[in-house]
Amino acid sequence: MFKGLGERLDDIFKSLKGKGRITEDDVSQAMREVKMALLEADVNFKVVKEFVAQVKERAIGQDVLESLSPAQQVIKIVKDELTELLGGTQAKINIASKPPTIIMLVGLQGAGKTTTAGKLAKLLSKQGRRPLLVAGDIYRPAAIKQLQVLGEQLNIPVFSMGQENPVKIAQSAVENANSTGRDLVIIDTAGRLHVNEELMDELANIKGTVKPHEILLVVDAMTGQEAVNVADTFNQKLGLDGIIMTKLDGDARGGAALSVRKVTGTPIKFAGMGEKLDALEPFHPDRMADRILGMGDVLTLIEKA
Amino acid sequence: MGFFGRLKESLTKTRETFVEKIDQVFTGRKGIDEDLYEELEEVLIQADVGVSTAMKLVERVRKGVKARNVQEAARLKDIFQEELEYLMGEKTSPIKINPEGPTIIMVVGVNGVGKTTTIGKMAHNYKAQGKKVMLAAGDTFRAAAIDQLEIWAERVGVDIIKHQEGSDPGAVAYDAIHAARSRKADILLIDTAGRLHNKSHLMDELRKVHKIVAREMPGAPHEVLLILDATTGQNALSQVKIFSEAVHVTGIALTKLDGTAKGGVVTAIVTEMAIPVKLIGIGEGMDDLRPFNPKDFIDALYGRRNDDE
Numbered sequence: 136m137f138k139g140l141g142e143r144l145d146d147i148f149k150s151l152k153g154k155g156r157i158t159e160d161d162v163s164q165a166m167r168e169v170k171m172a173l174l175e176a177d178v179n180f181k182v183v184k185e186f187v188a189q190v191k192e193r194a195i196g197q198d199v200l201e202s203l204s205p206a207q208q209v210i211k212i213v214k215d216e217l218t219e220l221l222g223g224t225q226a227k228i229n230i231a232s233k234p235p236t237i238i239m240l241v242g243l244q245g246a247g248k249t250t251t252a253g254k255l256a257k258l259l260s261k262q263g264r265r266p267l268l269v270a271g272d273i274y275r276p277a278a279i280k281q282l283q284v285l286g287e288q289l290n291i292p293v294f295s296m297g298q299e300n301p302v303k304i305a306q307s308a309v310e311n312a313n314s315t316g317r318d319l320v321i322i323d324t325a326g327r328l329h330v331n332e333e334l335m336d337e338l339a340n341i342k343g344t345v346k347p348h349e350i351l352l353v354v355d356a357m358t359g360q361e362a363v364n365v366a367d368t369f370n371q372k373l374g375l376d377g378i379i380m381t382k383l384d385g386d387a388r389g390g391a392a393l394s395v396r397k398v399t400g401t402p403i404k405f406a407g408m409g410e411k412l413d414a415l416e417p418f419h420p421d422r423m424a425d426r427i428l429g430m431g432d433v434l435t436l437i438e439k440a
Numbered sequence: 441m442g443f444f445g446r447l448k449e450s451l452t453k454t455r456e457t458f459v460e461k462i463d464q465v466f467t468g469r470k471g472i473d474e475d476l477y478e479e480l481e482e483v484l485i486q487a488d489v490g491v492s493t494a495m496k497l498v499e500r501v502r503k504g505v506k507a508r509n510v511q512e513a514a515r516l517k518d519i520f521q522e523e524l525e526y527l528m529g530e531k532t533s534p535i536k537i538n539p540e541g542p543t544i545i546m547v548v549g550v551n552g553v554g555k556t557t558t559i560g561k562m563a564h565n566y567k568a569q570g571k572k573v574m575l576a577a578g579d580t581f582r583a584a585a586i587d588q589l590e591i592w593a594e595r596v597g598v599d600i601i602k603h604q605e606g607s608d609p610g611a612v613a614y615d616a617i618h619a620a621r622s623r624k625a626d627i628l629l630i631d632t633a634g635r636l637h638n639k640s641h642l643m644d645e646l647r648k649v650h651k652i653v654a655r656e657m658p659g660a661p662h663e664v665l666l667i668l669d670a671t672t673g674q675n676a677l678s679q680v681k682i683f684s685e686a687v688h689v690t691g692i693a694l695t696k697l698d699g700t701a702k703g704g705v706v707t708a709i710v711t712e713m714a715i716p717v718k719l720i721g722i723g724e725g726m727d728d729l730r731p732f733n734p735k736d737f738i739d740a741l742y743g744r745r746n747d748d749e
């Protein structure tokens with residue numbers, strides 16, 4: 136739908152051919168385009184502003200390289216900076232020295248928590264762990280059943296106590312894991328709005344009671360500007376250990392990834408790439424950077440040069 | 441609390457973040473300058489209105505200011521609201537009802553936006569109006585999607601037509617239409633599995649269901665309702681475009697407006713695409729659905745009117 140950054144910058148830099156040095160004026164023009172591209176990708180406005188200021192500084196006064204066009208050069212700087220901000224590849228779950236390792240998934244309604252719980256269980260059981268899935272969503276119709284169906288598909292046990300208090304459920308689940316020799320507990324929680332204090336308190340209580348080793352925020356890749364407030368509130372309340380971006384198999388630019396990463400400072404650990412239970416991949420910052428900029432072609436563009 | 445009061449309450453968070461920011465742009469300034477317009481544009485972009493629609497809206501405000509020769513920034517507030525109202529339109533677009541019955545409504549959208557929940561709420565509303573409602577469990581893919589709809593059917597007290605998980609959604613729609621006719625239902629709501637619009641095989645499947653519905657009953661589906669999550673950013677435009685191309689979307693329902701998301705992308709959709717927003721979702725309960733009335737919506741956002749019911 137939207138023009139990629141490459142195309143935008145090419146238009147601007149047509150006039151720049153043959154110049155020796157990228158001037159402040161050139162960069163200002165280019166940065167306007169970068170800003171637009173990022174906003175259209177749903178990167179939060181404030182994050183964009185900071186980012187652009189930072190990149191601008193790096194770009195001014197650089198020599199125009201023989202090998203790259205000015206557009207490509209700016210793109211490279213933008214891309215490198217973006218990749219760095221998005222963090223490294225860290226598809227790792229903190230494993231507790233004393234089992235069981237407890238993981239809790241939190242997030243807005245419909246983000247993909249329950250599905251991701253199933254995916255994580257599958258991934259980690261392949262790595263030799265013995266997960267227990269915990270049905271901690273007592274509100275959504277058939278939420279427990281949904282997790283049970285996934286458990287059945289995976290042949291992984293699901294702990295549930297019906298509509299019992301979620302704090303109690305989490306606590307009993309950990310006891311159950313201890314007594315049945317499960318070394319990994321994955322707690323699914325109900326979707327909630329970050330502004331719903333009562334439900335946010337519920338999560339804080341679960342955390343206080345079972346002390347999870349990983350609290351992961353599940354974020355829909357299609358999320359808009361609001362991603363910043365969501366991630367910030369969850370992080371303030373719970374102290375997140377990581378983020379999982381879902382629905383990256385769609386065509387959203389996924390600028391929310393940059394926003395949540397920036398505002399929480401926690402790593403994006405995994406990318407949800409489909410509805411099936413094997414569709415969970417390590418998060419790749421460089422690919423994400425390309426995607427946010429709307430340039431699947433950026434690498435080839437630079438390689439060609 | 442009346443209808444409007446509840447709407448207003450549920451939009452409190454949205455109001456606090458969006459309107460107050462807009463007001464801040466207009467207050468405590470001497471004159472109207474470029475900075476002001478830029479700030480206004482920024483607030484709009486932060487509400488997910490999108491760059492191009494925000495620019496359009498600001499341009500209209502700019503023209504309004506010129507035409508009326510306005511000097512004080514404080515007066516911009518009214519102009520802005522007028523222009524927003526203009527862009528959003530005034531009319532409410534009700535769900536189309538087939539007077540000969542049954543009215544067939546297909547509900548579509550990407551994963552997790554609130555399709556099934558919206559169906560539950562709609563069923564509740566129509567039932568309260570004395571209509572005979574039926575549901576079709578057309579999501580045969582997602583784990584426990586059928587159970588979820590079944591719980592809604594029980595909660596509301598309406599019939600549901602369902603097949604096994606993994607079965608053909610077209611066959612479910614087929615059965616449901618025939619059941620709706622023979623049981624003389626007024627409304628049939630067809631749930632479908634969430635699907636990302638860039639997956640062509642899934643869009644083909646949806647097209648197939650649509651085709652079966654159209655074949656089994658001339659004039660059906662009477663509505664194809666696309667559900668959008670208010671938290672969604674610019675991707676919503678792509679969703680509207682591609683779903684419309686595939687199954688001829690006739691209306692939009694915007695869910696999860698009870699958060700702080702401003703649903704600003706609706707402004708972009710209404711401005712740039714000719715598909716009306718018909719319903720809004722403001723919570724997870726069965727009473728949390730409202731017809732979308734642009735004027736009420738803007739009023740509730742601004743906290744302007746008191747409960748009038």
Ligand SMILES: Nc1nc2c(ncn2[C@@H]2O[C@H](COP(=O)(O)OP(=O)(O)OP(=O)(O)O)[C@@H](O)[C@H]2O)c(=O)[nH]1
Pocket residue numbers: 242243244245246247248249250251272275278324325326327381382383384385406407408409410414551552582634636
């Ligand atoms: N295409 C795609 N769909 C996904 C992905 N992750 C989850 N989904 C789908 O998104 C929808 C919502 O997923 P759930 O796991 O039920 O989300 P949730 O966060 O548990 O939802 P609530 O419990 O209602 O808050 C379902 O249709 C899932 O199949 C993904 O990575 N890609």
Ligand SMILES: Nc1nc2c(ncn2[C@@H]2O[C@H](COP(=O)(O)OP(=O)(O)OP(=O)(O)O)[C@@H](O)[C@H]2O)c(=O)[nH]1
Pocket residue numbers: 244245275326328549550551552553554555556557558579582585632633634635667695696697698699720721722723724728
């Ligand atoms: N706060 C809030 N939550 C909502 C609203 N509408 C739906 N939800 C929640 O969003 C989540 C997803 O809703 P569903 O109705 O299952 O969404 P869906 O589109 O049918 O999902 P799939 O079938 O998996 O694609 C559930 O937790 C709902 O309770 C709303 O208006 N406000």
Ligand SMILES: [Mg+2]
Pocket residue numbers: 248249250272275278323324325326
């Ligand atoms: Mg869930």
Ligand SMILES: [Mg+2]
Pocket residue numbers: 555556557579585631632633634
């Ligand atoms: Mg559904």
